[in-house]
Amino acid sequence: MDYSHVRATDPAVADAISSETDRQRTTLSMIASENHASEAVIEAQGSSLTNKYAEGYPGERYYAGCAYADAVEELAIERAKELWGAEHVNVQPHSGSQANMAVYLATLDPGDRILSLELEHGGHLSHGHPANFAGQLFDVEHYRVDPETGYLDYESLADIADSFDPDAVVSGFSAYPRQVDWERIDAVADAVGAIHVADIAHITGLVAAGVHPSPVGVADFVTGSTHKTVRAGRGGIIMCGAEHADAIDNAVFPGVQGGPLMHNVAGKAVGFGEALDPAFTEYAEQVVANARALGDQLAEHGLSLVSGGTDTHLVLVDLRESHPTLSGGDAEEALDETGIVLNGNTVPGETRSPFDPSGIRAGTAALTTRGFEEDAIREVGDLIARVLDAPEDDAVLDDVSERVDELCAAHPLYE
Template identity: 90%
Template sequence: MDYSHVRATDPAVADAIVDETDRQRTTLSMIASENHASAAVIEAQGSVFTNKYAEGYPGERYYAGCQYADVVEELAIERAKELWGAEHVNVQPHSGSQANMAVYFAMLSPGDRILSLELEHGGHLSHGHPANFAGQLYDVEHYRVDPETGYLDYEQLAATADEFDPDAIVSGFSAYPRQVDWERIDAVADAVDAIHVADIAHITGLVAAGVHPSPVGIADFVTGSTHKTIRAGRGGIVMCGEEHADAIDNAVFPGVQGGPLMHNIAGKAVGFGEALDPSFTDYAEQVVANARALGDQLADHGLSLVSGGTDTHLVLVDLRDSHPDLSGGDAEDALDSTGIVLNGNTVPGETRSPFDPSGIRAGTAALTTRGFEEDAIREVGDLIAQVLDAPEDEETLAAVSERVDELCAAHPLYE
C-alpha cells in the first residue's frame, strides 16, 4: 500500500501506519473481534467520501451534493437486506454499541428495564454494564450460563424475566462460544411483553453465510458490527421490520448521531458485496471448522474450554484448572511477545479482576482470512499451549516466535 502522501505531510503518522501494517503481517491476529479487511474495503474507507457531510437518509439529506453518497448508502442497504433477509436496514451506526444505543433510544425510556447476558458470562458492555451508558440509563438485570455446562441457562433466563419483568431482553454475546436459540429467547420476551434485541456483533458473517442460525425475522431488532466475521467497513448496523423503520431511523439520526461516516458506509457496501459472493460461505464454514480444530487441540493439551468447545469463531479458555498461577493478562502478554495476539478474558464464575482475568479468548476469523486451515490452526494451538506451559522461558518463547514468523510468511497478508 502506498502511503506517500502521508509520508510527505506527516512522517510520524506514516511511520505508525507502516509499523502497524508490518505488525499485522508478522503476527497472528486471534482477537475474536478483529479481522483483516480487503484492500478494496480499505480503499473505500480511505476515499473522498470522508469529505462529505450527508445528514439524513438517501433522497432526504440536509445538504446538497449527496447524490453519490446516496448511491453508496443505497448499495449498502440493499446488499445488507439480501445478506440477512431483513425488511429494513440502517447502515449508519458508527459501531455495534451505537446500534444498540439507537434501539434503546427508539424503544425505551430512561429507567426502563433490560435483561441481558452478564458480562463475565459472555455479554457485552453495551448490554447494561454499569460503566456503560446502558447501565447508567436503564435498570439492568442479568441472565447467565449454566456453571456446570457453560451453555446459556434458558430456564434461569425465563425465571429471571418472569420475576424482573423487563421492557427489553438482549440476546447475543461478546464471549460465548455456542449457538443461540433465538426462538427460545423470543418466546420468553413475548411471555413478559418485552422487546427482543438480538446483538449479532461477533457473528454477522456467520449468520449471513448460514453457518449460525439467524435471529432476523425472530427478534424485534437485530444489531451488529460490520467488521468482525463479515469483513466490511468498521461500524454498526440495525435491522428490523418495516413497522419499526421510522423509529430506528429517527433514533440513529438525529437521535444518537449526527452526520454518517460516508467513507465507512462505502467500506460497508464493498464488504457486503464481497460477502454476497458464494466463496464467502466457504470462508465462514472454514472459520467455524478452524475454531473447532483450535478448541480440540487446546483441549488435547489439557486446557479447559468453557462449554467444552465451540460452534462459532471463538474459543474461551478457563486457565484456573490447568494453570492456576497464570492469569489471563499474563498469558496475553506472554503470547503477544511471540506474535500470537489474543486477549485475556473473564470466564463464568470469575474469581480475578476483569483487568487481569482468569481466561483467554481466541478467534479464528482473521487467520482464516489469511488462508489458515485446520492443520495450520492445530499447530497454532500447539504453540499457544507451549507458551502457557512456560510463559517465562526465553528458549520456548524464542522458538515459538520463530515458528510464528514462518507461519506468517506462509500465509501472507496484503502482498
C-alpha cells in the same frame, strides 16, 4: 500499501501506519473481534467520501451534493437486506454499541428494565454494564450460563424474566462460544411483553453465510458490527421490520449521532458485496471449522474450554484448573511476545479482576482470511499451549516466535 501522500505530509503518522501494517503481517491476529479487511474495503474507507457531510438518509439529506453518497448508502442497504433477509436496514451507526444505543433510544425510556447476559458470562458492556451508558440509564438484570455446562441457562432466563418483568430482553454475546436459540429467547420476551434485541456483533458474517442460525425475522431488532466476521467497513448496523423503520432511523439520526461516516458506509457496501460472493460461505464454514480444530487441540493439551468447545469463531479458555497461577493478562502478554495476539478474558464464575481475568479468548476469523486451515490452526494451538506452559522461558518464547514468523510468511497478508 502505498502511504506516499501521508509520508510526504506527515512522516510520523506514516511511520505508525506502516508499522501497524507490518505488525499485522508478522503476527497472528486471534482477537475474536478483529479481522483483516480486503484492500478494496480499505480503499473505500480511505476515499474522498470522508469529505462529504450527508446528514439524513438517501433522498432526504440536509445538504446538497449527496447524489453519490446516496448511491453508496443505497448499495450498502440493499446488499445488507440480501445478506440477512431484513425488511429494513440502517447502515449508519458508527459501531455496534451505537447501534444498541439507537435501539434503546427508539424503544425505551430512562429507568426501563433490560434483561441481558452478564458480562463475565459472555455478554457485552452495551448490554447494561454499569460503566456503560446502558447500565447508567436503565435498570438492568442479568441472566447467565449454566455453571456446569457453560451453555446458556434458558430455564433460568425465563424464571428471571418472569420475576424481573423487563421491557427489553437482549440476546447475543461477546464471549459465548455456542449457538444461540433465538426462538427460545424470543418466546421468553413475548411471555413478559418485552421487546427482543438480538446483538450479533461477533457473528454477523456467520449468520450471513448461514453457518449460525439467524435472529432476523425472529427478534424485534437485530444489531451488529460490520467489521468482525463479515469483513466489511468498520461500524454498526441495525435490522428490523418495516413497522420500526422510522423509529430506528430517527433514533440513529438525529437521536444518537450526526452525519454518517460515508467513507465507512462505502466500506460496508464493498464488504457486503464481497460477502454476497459464494466464496464467502466457504470462508465462514472454514472459520468455524478452524475454531473447532483450535479448541480440540487446546483441549488435547489439558486446557479447559468454557462449554467444552465451540460452534462459532471463538474459543474461551478457563485457565484456573490447568494453570492456576497464570492469569489471562499474563498469558496475553507472554503470547504477544511471540506474535500470537489474543486477549485475556473473564470466564463464568470469574474470581479475578476483569483487568487481569482468569481466561483467554481466541478467534479464528482473521487467520482464516489469511488462508489458515485446520492443520495450521492445530499447530497454532500447539504453540499457544507451549507458551502457557512456560510463559517466562525465553528459549520457548524465542522458538515459538520463530515458528510464528514462518507461519506468517507462509500465509502472507497485503502482499
